[in-house]
Amino acid sequence: MSLATDIQVPAVQLAAVSRSYPSQAGPVPVLHEVSLAFPARSLTAVMGPSGSGKTTLLHCAAGLEQPDSGRVLLGDTDLTACDERELTRIRRGRVGFVFQQFNLLPMLTVYDNVALPLRLQGGRVRRAQIVDALGRVGLADKAGRRPAQLSGGQQQRVAIARTLVAEPEIVFADEPTGSLDRQSGRQVMALLRDVVDRAGRTVAMVTHDPAAAACADRVVFLFDGRIVGRLDHPTAEAVAQQLSVWER
Numbered sequence: 001m002s003l004a005t006d007i008q009v010p011a012v013q014l015a016a017v018s019r020s021y022p023s024q025a026g027p028v029p030v031l032h033e034v035s036l037a038f039p040a041r042s043l044t045a046v047m048g049p050s051g052s053g054k055t056t057l058l059h060c061a062a063g064l065e066q067p068d069s070g071r072v073l074l075g076d077t078d079l080t081a082c083d084e085r086e087l088t089r090i091r092r093g094r095v096g097f098v099f100q101q102f103n104l105l106p107m108l109t110v111y112d113n114v115a116l117p118l119r120l121q122g123g124r125v126r127r128a129q130i131v132d133a134l135g136r137v138g139l140a141d142k143a144g145r146r147p148a149q150l151s152g153g154q155q156q157r158v159a160i161a162r163t164l165v166a167e168p169e170i171v172f173a174d175e176p177t178g179s180l181d182r183q184s185g186r187q188v189m190a191l192l193r194d195v196v197d198r199a200g201r202t203v204a205m206v207t208h209d210p211a212a213a214a215c216a217d218r219v220v221f222l223f224d225g226r227i228v229g230r231l232d233h234p235t236a237e238a239v240a241q242q243l244s245v246w247e248r
């Protein structure tokens with residue numbers, strides 16, 4: 001458990017964030033004035049039924065989508081006041097992403113996938129830096145492979161190395177274990193825990209999996225676009241029990 005969980009410095013803060021999507025019948029509200037902080041150097045899991053707005057919440061927190069109203073602060077930066085160019089710069093440098101389907105580029109080697117964020121930033125790529133990032137996820141010997149030559153769990157670890165190489169303030173992970181078997185899922189969660197405990201970063205993760213959520217410092221439950229519960233120091237049993245209450 002990270003000490004900073006107790007200090008509660010937010011890496012990202014949402015204040016009264018609302019978001020709706022257009023439909024033929026008019027706007028459909030998805031998030032209703034959600035206020036939530038992702039404390040620095042901690043792992044927060046967001047859980048809730050399908051369609052409750054978890055991904056939308058993560059996208060708003062990451063500056064991938066702008067809310068209709070409310071504010072999103074990344075450190076001291078108000079993302080809702082940023083234009084698209086500023087948001088692109090922030091997405092490349094200050095936030096990282098891990099997706100359920102890994103989102104590696106199939107034609108690039110593992111090495112080039114991991115180097116990509118640095119190249120997009122226009123920075124110099126040092127081989128040692130990429131090899132080090134791959135070493136941190138236990139895949140230093142796979143640098144020359146293509147993603148299709150790796151297992152799902154290995155691909156997700158490459159995706160985590162790619163995120164870490166840019167040294168983001170916060171990593172957003174959307175169902176990072178959703179496509180993995182149980183053992184690969186456990187390895188990926190151990191790495192995300194390491195991202196917090198050893199690399200001192202912040203992780204915000206959406207998951208349906210109580211075992212993955214149990215690796216978090218805190219679980220936030222979303223239901224119909226509203227925060228309806230929180231659980232500190234969760235266990236898989238306590239998470240499953242809470243979910244059964246909200247999903248009843």
Ligand SMILES: Nc1ncnc2c1ncn2[C@@H]1O[C@H](COP(=O)(O)OP(=O)(O)OP(=O)(O)O)[C@@H](O)[C@H]1O
Pocket residue numbers: 021022030048049050051052053054055056057
């Ligand atoms: N781009 C979009 N346009 C229109 N409606 C959308 C869009 N994105 C999401 N929605 C709708 O918003 C609601 C919330 O979606 P969201 O993906 O945030 O939920 P979720 O809790 O992550 O769901 P799941 O667990 O199934 O991934 C859903 O009803 C979805 O259909």
